[in-house]
Amino acid sequence: MPGETLNAPPPARSASLAARLLPRSLLYSIFARIGGSGLDTDAFETLRASYRGRFLGRAIAYDNRQNEIPASLIHSLRWHPVRLISFFDRPYYYGAKKKYLDWIASHHLATGRYDLFHSWSGDCLRSLQVAKQRHIPSIVEIPTWHRDGGKAKVSRQDVPESTSNGRGLQRWKAGLLLERKRFVEEYKLADLLLVLSETAADTFRARGFPEEKLFYLPRGVDVERFKPGHRPTKFRTVFSGALIKRKGIHHLLEAWYRLNLTEAELWLVGSVHDEAKPYLKQFWRDNIRLVGFVHDPENYLSQSTVHVFPSQWEGSAKVTYEAAACALPQITTREAGDVVRDGVEGIIVRPGDVEAIAATLEHLHRHPEVVERMGSAARQRVVENFTWDHFRTRLLDAYEIAMQKVA
Secondary structure, three states, X not given: OOOOXXXXXXXXXXXXXXXXXXXXXXXXXXXXXXXXXXXXXXXXXXHHHHHHOOOEEEEEEOEEOOOOOOHHHEEEOOOXXXXXXXXXXXXXXXXXXXXXXXXXXXXXXXHOOOOEEEEEOOOOHHHHHHHHHOOOOEEEEOOOOOOOOOHHHOOOOOOOOOOOOOHHHHHHHHOOOOOHHHHHHHHHHOOXXXXXXXXXXXXXXXXXXXXXXXXXXXXXXOOOOOOOOOOOOOEEEEXXXXXXXXXXXXXXXXXXXXXXXXXXXXXXXXXXXXXXXXXXXXXXXXXXXXXXXOOOOHHHHOOOOEEEEOOOOOOOOHHHHHHHHOOOOEEEOHHHOXXXXXXXXXXXXXXXXXXXXXXXXXXXXXXXXXXXXXXXXXXXXXXXXXXXHHXXXXXXXXXXXXXXXXX
16 A cells, blocks of 8 residues: 555564563653544544553643543643733744743653653754753654645745834744744654655655655544445535645535536535635535534545545545545545545545546446445455554554664
8 A cells, every 4th residue: 555665664563562662751742632633633542552551651732632541641731821922823823832832842851751752843843952962762743744845736824924013023923933944953853754645755755864764654543433324315525624725625616516416415514714715606506515614524424425635735634534434435636645545445636636526526426336346445445454553553663663763
């Protein structure tokens, strides 16, 4: 499968975790909550691996919303002092929160007895510097791609200018922003980089990063929560995710408008951002249902026929795992991750290729037998490769490799 060639063969697994070269005390930091949806789920499943392995020293996060891991092991920053500047424009406030998280984590590393540090890109420059000084192996997880890779394809909102006339305040605010050089320096300092897809790995290879510094760590999915339902009698296309241009919602809407399929409908499950509203107006059809954000996406995916997710760049989109677990064939892009193999669990299209999206939708609409075949293959693929048990096993391999680098 895509990505399998990235990692070197893992060390022989022992029946006992104690026989492996794993840390005694892990420090984990993340700009998210522990427990919840999205990245919060990733954080929880990551901590499960170390907690069950009895080597979780401490986790630092912005909140704790689970009960399995004792709260005494989680340093929550819920009432952080950066809230005092929450009125700042988002890039400044966002950067300040990440740098505060980094400052707290670096203090723990400098004063605690940790032998492995795991954090996320953008969250940990100061901490990585302390880890390097103290000869503590470090892992940085990359949520998307190399900072310089792929983002030119997507229009990005400009950083707002300060309305203050004071130059001192402007300089101080500018220091809150997350600059490119911060991310690049983190890549260099980390002992191991966790990439979520082959496309993400390629953005690092193109900049000279050696294979031994990259570790392929795809996401996981709860296959009991996300499971097949009953196929609707009407051909139902679903898009699940934030309605933003980066995820290709405007391309899907245009493709759907061109087709004018009869006895079909499109469900849009996710929060509607302002940038999507002009396209919703331009390409609206009466067979579109705007569901909005939901806490139970599985109930919408399991009632659908096909999932379309034409993202322009991701790390490894969680919804592609969820849709596959619900036995949905998918029309997606290689930029969305490695879950779907072209022609097996779905169809891969190029980002922005409206014609290909429309043609594939029409093909699946006409051939329900293809929908069934691809949907069955999709469910089998995640059950055999992408459960959270698979994720935690791979993560322990990554920890062992990182520990070997400084052993």
